[in-house]
Amino acid sequence: MCQLLGMNCATPTDITFSFRGFSQRAGVTSDHCDGFGIAFFEHKACRLFVDNQSAVESPIADLIRNYPIKSRNVIAHIRKATQGKITLENSHPFMRELWGRHWIFAHNGDLHGFQPQLSGHFTPVGNTDSEYAFCFLLDQLVERFGYQEPSIQDVFQVLQEVAPQIAEHGTFNFCLSNGQALWSYATTKLHWIVREYPFQHAQLIDLDVEVDFSEVTTPEDRVAVITTEPLTQNEQWTAFRAGEMILFQQGRPILHAMTTVQRLIREAQDPSLRRISKADLY
Secondary structure, three states: OOEEEEEEEEEEEEOHHHHHHHHOOEOOOOEOOOOEEEEEEEOOEEEEEEEOOOOOOOHHHHHHHHOOOEEEEEEEEEOOOOOOOOOHHHOOOEEEEEOOEEEEEEEEOOEOOOOOOOOOOOOOOOOOHHHHHHHHHHHHHHHHHOOOOOOHHHHHHHHHHHHHHHHOOEOOEEEEEOOOOEEEEEOOOOEEEEEEOOOOEEEEOOOOOEEEHHHOOOOOOEEEEEEOOOOEOOOOOEEOOOOEEEEEEOOEEEEEEEOOHHHHHHHHHOHHHOOOOOOEOO
16 A cells, blocks of 8 residues: 655744655655655645656655755655556645645545545546545535635544545545645554654664754744654654544644544444444544
8 A cells, every 4th residue: 555644843844854764665665666746835835746656766756855845734645556547647645726725635545435426526637546535525525614614623523524434445544734734544554753842863764864853943843744654763653543533733733533443344344334423532
């Protein structure tokens, strides 16, 4: 399957250190070679770079590794194709406009039999289950809120209801952002860490590179990093629990929710048990 990388920050920050290690998993330390993409928010708009080449071989990825683009919200993805051809239109992250903002989505997993009817407001360009799920999520937000832009907490409420329904069809780990915050959900594997003052030294797992963050940061900086597998070997990463959703803003987790994964598994095995239900907050 694919791998995800997200970053949410209190101040504009570059992701070059994390991306250098992450991109090695696209052919050097792992085999996620079927395209890559990365999106940088600047207020409501987004710089989106995608390529159907491996992040190890792509000149675009080389630019990202060496050019420190600063942003408060970043989502990156390296693909190992399970559904959809290895083409540009199937490369994550995917972008759509909603309520006058760009929305960015990237998915790790494989969904089977997930084809609910879409409204037509958002239509997949490629043929992946991931882009279809993204369009469905946005449809649900429009259905709930119409033309009135909701708060990030209201979006969280809808996502915690809808994400488990999609997860009934397979593995559904994702990162989503509109430039205001970053929502992330895991059914199998995601990890996160917050780096803040006093900053420490970090060493990548996939590459012989290390950095002393105390030398390149200020006390106002704070960075949350979300990734499929931990990127560093000397920091304490926190694993998402199965069915956990977290909302990150200003470089820290501000909302958590849990869904009952055991119920989802039972319903997946016996479709007659399926029902629309809200997640359980904790």
